[in-house]
Amino acid sequence: MGGLLASTLVYGLVSSATLLLTALGFSLTFGLSGVANFAHGGLYLLSGFTAWLLMTHLHLPFLAAAAATVVLVGLVGALVYRVVVMPVRGIHLAEVISTFAVGVAIIELFRWLGFTTYDYVLPVLVEDGIDVLGVTVDWQRLIIVAVALVLTLALWAFTHWTKIGLALRGMSQDEYTALSVGIESDWAAMLSLALGAGLSAVAAMVLFPLGIISINSGYDALLVALAVTVLGGLESTAGMIIGSLVLGFAVTLTGNYVGPRWGEVVYLGAIVVVLAVRPSGLLGKSKELEERV
Amino acid sequence: MRRSLAALLPALGMLLAAGPARAADNIVLGVPTALGTIEGQDSLRAAQLAVKEINEQGGVQVGAVKRKLEIVSIDTREAEAGVPVTDALAAMEKLITEKKPAAIVVGAFRSEVLVSAMDMIARVKIPYLCTIGMSPVFDDKVGAEYEKYKYNFRLSLSARYLVGNLGKTMSFLKTKYGFDKVYFLHQDVAWAKGTIGGLTKVMEGAGWKVLGSDPYPTGSRDFSASLTKAKAGGAQVVVPMFDMPESGVLVKQARSMKVPALVAGFISPAAPGTAWATFKGDIDGLVNFLFEPGAIPLPSARSRHFTEAYGKAYGEELKNRISGHGPGPSYDAVYVLAGAITRAGSLDADALVKEIEKTDMEGAVGRLIFTKTHSVPYGDDPKAGGASIAFQWRQGKRVVVFPEAIAEGNIELHAR
Numbered sequence: 001m002g003g004l005l006a007s008t009l010v011y012g013l014v015s016s017a018t019l020l021l022t023a024l025g026f027s028l029t030f031g032l033s034g035v036a037n038f039a040h041g042g043l044y045l046l047s048g049f050t051a052w053l054l055m056t057h058l059h060l061p062f063l064a065a066a067a068a069t070v071v072l073v074g075l076v077g078a079l080v081y082r083v084v085v086m087p088v089r090g091i092h093l094a095e096v097i098s099t100f101a102v103g104v105a106i107i108e109l110f111r112w113l114g115f116t117t118y119d120y121v122l123p124v125l126v127e128d129g130i131d132v133l134g135v136t137v138d139w140q141r142l143i144i145v146a147v148a149l150v151l152t153l154a155l156w157a158f159t160h161w162t163k164i165g166l167a168l169r170g171m172s173q174d175e176y177t178a179l180s181v182g183i184e185s186d187w188a189a190m191l192s193l194a195l196g197a198g199l200s201a202v203a204a205m206v207l208f209p210l211g212i213i214s215i216n217s218g219y220d221a222l223l224v225a226l227a228v229t230v231l232g233g234l235e236s237t238a239g240m241i242i243g244s245l246v247l248g249f250a251v252t253l254t255g256n257y258v259g260p261r262w263g264e265v266v267y268l269g270a271i272v273v274v275l276a277v278r279p280s281g282l283l284g285k286s287k288e289l290e291e292r293v
Numbered sequence: 294m295r296r297s298l299a300a301l302l303p304a305l306g307m308l309l310a311a312g313p314a315r316a317a318d319n320i321v322l323g324v325p326t327a328l329g330t331i332e333g334q335d336s337l338r339a340a341q342l343a344v345k346e347i348n349e350q351g352g353v354q355v356g357a358v359k360r361k362l363e364i365v366s367i368d369t370r371e372a373e374a375g376v377p378v379t380d381a382l383a384a385m386e387k388l389i390t391e392k393k394p395a396a397i398v399v400g401a402f403r404s405e406v407l408v409s410a411m412d413m414i415a416r417v418k419i420p421y422l423c424t425i426g427m428s429p430v431f432d433d434k435v436g437a438e439y440e441k442y443k444y445n446f447r448l449s450l451s452a453r454y455l456v457g458n459l460g461k462t463m464s465f466l467k468t469k470y471g472f473d474k475v476y477f478l479h480q481d482v483a484w485a486k487g488t489i490g491g492l493t494k495v496m497e498g499a500g501w502k503v504l505g506s507d508p509y510p511t512g513s514r515d516f517s518a519s520l521t522k523a524k525a526g527g528a529q530v531v532v533p534m535f536d537m538p539e540s541g542v543l544v545k546q547a548r549s550m551k552v553p554a555l556v557a558g559f560i561s562p563a564a565p566g567t568a569w570a571t572f573k574g575d576i577d578g579l580v581n582f583l584f585e586p587g588a589i590p591l592p593s594a595r596s597r598h599f600t601e602a603y604g605k606a607y608g609e610e611l612k613n614r615i616s617g618h619g620p621g622p623s624y625d626a627v628y629v630l631a632g633a634i635t636r637a638g639s640l641d642a643d644a645l646v647k648e649i650e651k652t653d654m655e656g657a658v659g660r661l662i663f664t665k666t667h668s669v670p671y672g673d674d675p676k677a678g679g680a681s682i683a684f685q686w687r688q689g690k691r692v693v694v695f696p697e698a699i700a701e702g703n704i705e706l707h708a709r
Contacts, residue, residue: 210514
C-alpha cells in the first residue's frame with residue numbers, strides 16, 4: 001500500500017493512541033471525582049525525570065524504574081489531593097487554580113534545577129521497526145497503541161466490575177447518595193487523583209522514549225489532555241476515545257496534506273469550536289443536564 | 294536605646310554610601326538572554342570566564358585607571374513556548390534601567406527578540422554585542438539606518454553566512470555523490486525560516502530538486518509526515534534546522550523509519566559531545582553544524598585556550614556539553630569590548646562604537662573583524678573571519694568535515 005494514505009492511517013492511529021494515553025489520567029480523575037486536575041502536565045513531567053533519576057542514580061533497570069515511578073507519582077497524586085485540593089473541595093475554580101499552581105510549580109522547579117540539557121532520555125522497550133501497510137513504523141509506537149488499548153479496556157473493567165471501581169462511579173454520579181451507602185467522598189477523590197497521576201506516569205514511560213524529556217512537554221501534556229477531554233466530553237470514556245481518534249487523525253491529515261505547522265491549530269481550534277457549538281463535548285451530558293434543570 | 298540607634302545611624306549611612314561606591318568602580322556588563330536554554334547558560338558561563346580572566350589581570354585599562362568587569366544577568370525566557378517578544382524586551386529593559394550596564398553582551402536568543410531589541414538599544418545608546426540571535430534582518434537594519442543602529446554588533450554566525458556554509462557542504466555532496474534531491478524540515482522560527490529560505494534559493498540555483506520544505510512549531514514531537522514524503526520522493530539528503538530539545542525525536546524517527554537519506558543540517562541536541570550516549574548511536578552518520586567553534590575548537594592557540602579554560606573553570610563534564618552556538622562568540626565579545634574600552638580610554642558609547650568597528654584580533658571563533666553592517670563575517674577560512682564547523686558522527690566520534698582547511702575527513706555515507 002505504502003504512500004501518504006497508508007502513512008496517514010498508520011500514524012493517525014499512533015497519534016490517536018498518543019493523545020488517548022496522555023489524556024487518560026486527566027479524564028479518569030475528572031470522571032470519577034469531578035476534580036479537574038490541572039497538575040496533570042506537571043505530574044507527567046515529574047514521571048519522566050523520576051524514572052531517569054532512578055535509572056541513573058540508583059541504577060535500576062528501566063522496567064523496575066518505570067514501575068517504581070508509577071507508584072511514586074500515584075502517591076504524589078494522592079498527596080496533591082490531601083494537601084492542596086481537599087481544603088478547597090467543592091469550589092471548582094479554586095480546585096482548578098490550586099492544581100494548576102502545583103503543576104506549574106513542578107515544571108518550573110525542574111527548569112530552575114537545571115533539567116534543561118539534552119541528556120534526559122528513557123530507553124525504548126524494543127529497538128527497530130516493522131512495515132505496516134507498507135509504512136515503516138517503529139516498535140515503540142506500536143507499543144504505545146497496544147498500551148493505550150489495554151489500559152482503556154482495563155480501566156473500563158475496573159470501573160464496571162470491581163467494588164472499588166463501582167464505588168468510585170457511584171461517587172461520581174451522586175456524592176450524597178454514595179455517602180449514604182458508606183462511600184467516603186474524600187477517600188474516593190484521593191484514590192481517583194492517585195489513579196490519574198499513576199496513569200500520567202504510565203503515559204510518560206511509553207511516550208518519553210520517543211525523544212528527550214524536555215521541560216515544555218509538561219505544558220504540552222496538559223494542553224493535549226484538555227483538547228481531548230473537551231472534545232470528547234469531560235466525563236465520558238467513549239467520548240475521550242472518539243476525541244482522541246478525531247484529533248489524532250485530524251492532526252495527521254493536516255500534517256500530511258496541509259502542513260505540520262497547522263497541527264497545533266487543530267488542537268486549539270477543536271477546543272474553541274466544540275465549546276462554541278457543543279459545550280458538553282461530543283458525548284458529554286453535563287451542559288445538557290444543567291440546561292434541562 | 295535611643296542613643297544606641299542614633300550612634301548606629303552614621304554607620305548605616307556609611308555602609309549605604311560605601312555599597313554603590315564599590316559597585317561604581319566596576320564596569321557592569323548586562324547579559325539579558327534565555328537562561329533556561331543550553332545556549333544561554335553556556336554563553337553566560339563563557340562571558341563570565343572572559344570576565345574572570347580579565348579581572349585576574351587587574352581589569353580593563355580605562356584611561357589612567359584599571360577597572361574590573363562585573364556581569365549582571367536576567368532570564369528573558371524567550372525560548373520558552375508561549376513567551377511573547379514583549380516579555381523578553383521587558384526583562385531586558387528592567388536590567389538596563391536597574392543595573393545601568395555600560396554594555397550588553399550575549400543578548401537575544403530568538404531572532405524575533407533581537408530585531409526588536411535593536412530599537413531599544415537605539416534609544417538607550419549603549420554597545421550591544423549579540424552572540425546568539427541569527428536573523429539577517431540585523432544587517433539590513435544596521436545597513437539601512439546606520440546612525441540609529443550603530444550600537445549593535447554581532448559576533449555569532451548569522452543565517453546568511455550559515456546558508457553560505459551549508460551551500461558549500463551541499464555542493465560537495467552533489468559533486469562527490471551525484472545527489473540532487475533534498476527535503477527540508479525546520480523549526481517555525483525566524484532564524485530557521487530565513488536559513489531554509491536562503492538555502493532553497495541557493496540549492497535550486499545549483500540544480501537541486503527540493504521535494505518539500507516543512508515548518509514545525511516549537512515543541513513538535515512527530516516528524517513522520519515529512520519523513521514519509523522524503524522517503525517516498527527518494528530524497529537523498531534531509532536537511533533539518535532545529536534548536537529545540539524535541540528535535541531529538543527527529544533523529545530517532547528518521548532512523549526507525551529507515552529513511553534512506555543523509556541527514557545533514559542542525560539539530561541542537563545532537564551537537565554536544567554527550568549526544569552519542571544520549572541517542573545510543575542513532576545519530577551515526579548524521580552531519581551536524583556547530584555554528585561557531587567552541588565545542589570543537591579551531592586549530593589555533595586562542596580557540597584551544599577557550600575550550601581548555603572552559604573545562605578548567607567549569608569541569609570536564611560541562612566542557613563536553615558545550616553547545617554549538619553562543620559560547621565562543623560570547624567569550625570573544627567580552628575581549629572585544631575590553632579592547633575597545635582600553636583604546637577609547639572611556640566608556641562613552643559613541644567612542645566605543647568607533648573602537649569596536651576597528652577590532653581586528655584573533656578570537657575563539659576565528660578572526661574577529663566587523664563588516665559595515667557590524668557582523669563578524671563567517672566563512673571557511675578562520676584567518677579571514679569566523680568559521681563554522683560541520684562534523685559527522687562516526688562510531689561515537691565527531692569527525693570534522695567542514696571547512697576544508699581544518700577537516701579531518703570527507704562526509705561518508707556508511708550509515709545510510
